[in-house]
Amino acid sequence: MKWVFSMLTVLPLAGLAQTPQATDPAPAGKVFGGSQQFRTFSIGVNAGVLMPVVATGGSNDFTKWQVNYGYGANVKWQILHFLGLRADFMGGKVKGDNSRKLGDGSDPNRQYQSFETTLKWSGSLNAVFNVASINWLHKQGAAQLYLSVGGGLAGYSPEMTTPGGVTTEYKPSGTLKEFYVPVGAGIKFRLSDITNLDLGYTMHYVDGDNFDGYNYNSPTKDKFSYAHVGIEFALGNRAKPQLQWHNAPAVMYDDLVAQKDQLKLELDAQKESNAKLAASVEKLQADSDGDGVSDLFDKCPNTPKTDKVDGSGCPLPKPDTAKPGPVQVIITEDDRRLVRDAIANLEFATGKSDIKPASYPSLNRVADLLKRKNLSLKLAGHTDNVGNDASNMRLSKDRAESVKAYLVSQGANPSRIEATGYGETQPIASNKTAAGRQKNRRVEFTIY
Template identity: 65%
Template sequence: MKTTFTFRAMCIILALATPLITLAQTNTPAGSTTSAGIFNGTKDYKTFSIGVNGGLLAPVSPTGGSNDFTKWKASAGYGAYVKWQILHALGIRADYIGGKLKADNSKELGNGKMPDRPYESFETSLKWSAALSAVVNVATINWLYKQNFVQIYVSAGGGLAGYSPKITPTNGTEREYKPNGSIKELIIPVGAGLKFKLSDMVNLDLGYTIHFLDGDNLDGVNYGPDRDKYSYGYAGLEFSLGPTHKPQLTWNNPAKVMYDELAAQKAALQTELESSRSANARLSADVDKLLKDSDGDGVSDFFDKCPGTAQGSKVDGGGCDLPKDTTPRVTKVVQQITEDDRRLVREAIQNLEFETGKASIKPRSYPSLDRVAELLKTKGFSLKLAGHTDNVGTDAKNMVLSKDRAESVKQYLVSKGANPSRIEATGYGETQPIASNKTAAGRQKNRRVEFTLY
């Protein structure tokens, strides 16, 4: 009898669901696209939803029979929930369920005898049950089609149930199991279900949940070692919350979204490629026009003001013949640096002294510098001046001082007639010591300006 009742109830639920499933198939076109991206987070999706459902409550579980009575009965139940979809395959759901639970001892035991028990039946009013569960979409990606319209999910969580059992003794009168009020016990809901997408706003939800109780009070009888439990099979509608243009995250098919993104990128690249080819063709034509040189004088026809010049003629920027150069050529004599020249420079380095902490050259250094200036004037040599300091003072001040001293030597040589364009002055501060800065003699050697003649 119990099996027949369950079978009929499931047939009714499936009969009601059939037209909705058909609607889900027709309302989800295979080629539809969404602007939501695969790596953009959840901002492009609707993540919150509410659901209402109705179904059958029964004090039975496939994992452990029908509690403390031999024959369970199915009764109407109702429920509602709020869900937050964290990932496309994971959500958090807060459920509420209410209804009645019934059973009696009218079924024979396994030995073919009727049960000899003090209670005939019970009826429990499940005033409320509230639970928070994690919902995992087991199958979200449909590899046969780009769009999904059906999901398989499982759930598990924890919560509380408040209920009031009434028991009827054998040949007795129904009475409350606990007259002082409702019983509150911990529940562990574990469930599974199917969800069908009807539109971007509505889903059909078919599910079955077993509730394990932390006690043996549900049917008002403590019979056997197992704790009580009850199940809820339901059908309902889920409504997604948020802007209508956003898709539901729970139906997000990453493979399909990635496919659409790659297809859009390919189309954009193809358009850009065609545009680039057209632009390159126009640019090539313009370049050919600019580069064409009919008379071979090196000036394109577009800029040539004197077309037809003789082959090999030297022309100006306008393509016209240049005047003939009648100025006699002067051969530049390159002076060689002699050992005397190097000795003269070494003497200048040895005799070069500055005021302490300043870039001012002491007068006794002038004669040797005068000889260097005369050498630069007469032979046209170039000179590189490199200023150096010891490590006394800050790095920045030493860098400035070394540069100033090199510039001071340059200005003196220029004042004596040397070509300033042939003298380079550079400061290196304390970065290139030639002796230890730990002794006075070493620091004296490091305070120098090096002359490089070339």
């Protein structure tokens, strides 16, 4: 038995030396992509030696075991990374004799000198567990250790030979069928994306004492083992990796690194955008001459701070001090109708303070009126009661300020326009109806 374990020790090293491509880059599935992205089925063939003894020890009916050939095949379905179901088929011959004397010089079985059992067929279903993976930091490992356990049925025919050389069949012209439990271990090497090298050792515990054709000490159960070298072929699309070699932690690490790089790029782009926005705001707020009009819109720069200016930053006409008394401004009914038309035509984008272009003509006429007669204007923004109070107050203020900004852009004096927001606090109709809420959403103009 020593040479068998020597074979299992040496062959993995030889197999590893011949498989440098096992660590080459290969397709790797996503961690949570499902089993459809992998190859999960494989078939294999193997050959090795059968022995009427197992590594766990225990006595058999004959004193010395012999080594003979064996062969097998299997079909495997890899369910999870660490778990697969494998159907094994095996045949061959198992031999032993009584050439070894016991300590007291007696033979445990004087009736027969040797036996030979032909294992005509056997089939078992096994659960295979991947318990360790060499080179596991790569997306696909180079080698892995596994354990297996299952149950099956064997058909065999024992023949016994007496010391005089007479051979007898245990069951003439027939086959014995008994249940057995296979328990095995092995190491597997990935030779390529298609083929794997399999080195394994399996112990078979037979549910009976007929395997060697003799029942020496009932109810002792017979047992035998099988050491093999095999080749496994993965089935399916070659572009897909084998599930049994897939290393989820390594793939997850690569995904996290890729996501980190992508997030860094997005963050850098956002920082650049924020910097441009800050520069634009700073430019918009710049007012070199302090007249209340941004340099971006100031058509008359360097205006003295004591001068009153219009919306374009240009000084307003100064009153004639030679004429005594203040100039009286008369607001006509046409003036009031012009303001009412502007109110009626004023429209904003839904839920925003953006003025719709359809409102520009009537607002232009109001701006012209304010400039011609140097009138003052009070803007009061109102909303309905839909939404929270703070949001409504902010929206009403923003809309009033938006109207002021537009009038100023058309040349109106910003110092003569007051913009105030009242939110939902001053309704002019019931908020319980759609028509009432429509009336409450308004901006009021008051000229004086």
